[in-house]
Amino acid sequence: MGWKELATAFLVLHFAFMAYVLLGGFLAWKWPKAIWFHLPAIGWGIALIGFGLNCPLTYAENWARTNAGEGPLNRGFVDTYIEGVLYPERYVHVAQAVLALIVLISYVGFFVLRRRRRARAAAGVEMRGQRVG
Template identity: 55%
Template structure:
């Protein structure tokens, strides 16, 4: 039972991390100190997709599911829970580009807000 809970908690944490990667830059508009953790998160997210790095959250979920007697993850987190489930595989590149544009928009907005705040000071 504990392994099932760990697997589920890891899955939720992974979804939260993905949401943070895509939209976390907007949090930095509110709390500027959050820009650096977001830059790191985006770098890690990009590296896992572009370079094929293994994500430790995927490893933990797979391990916990196997320990719980369930089938582990045969593919990565995104391939298991999003691609072909939430959106068709043919839209993967489009959605990656859109996620990148959301990140860039949040960063540009962050910089513009910082510049405006500095000009007011």
């Protein structure tokens, strides 16, 4: 694999991670234990936004791009590939709020489903303990 392909792989990995941060809570609806993998991803996303940190995947992509003879990104991953492409730059805070709302909806759904599953499981245990007929 060449440097250019490695840079592309980091780019794809970055998009995949961002998609997971946004939509990973919905995976927990089907696979409840997935929430334990999603929580640190959300924490990392919040830390990146809240503290203005740079993601290691951006550094890795820049490293591979430089070794491929290309220039590094002038701005961060989101600034380069998402802002101004998926939404105008002036709507950054609106986009962040919408993304946070999507994650919140996924978590509310997760907890509602979890509660229903536990209630069904408890009802099933009670039913098994009773005699029928």
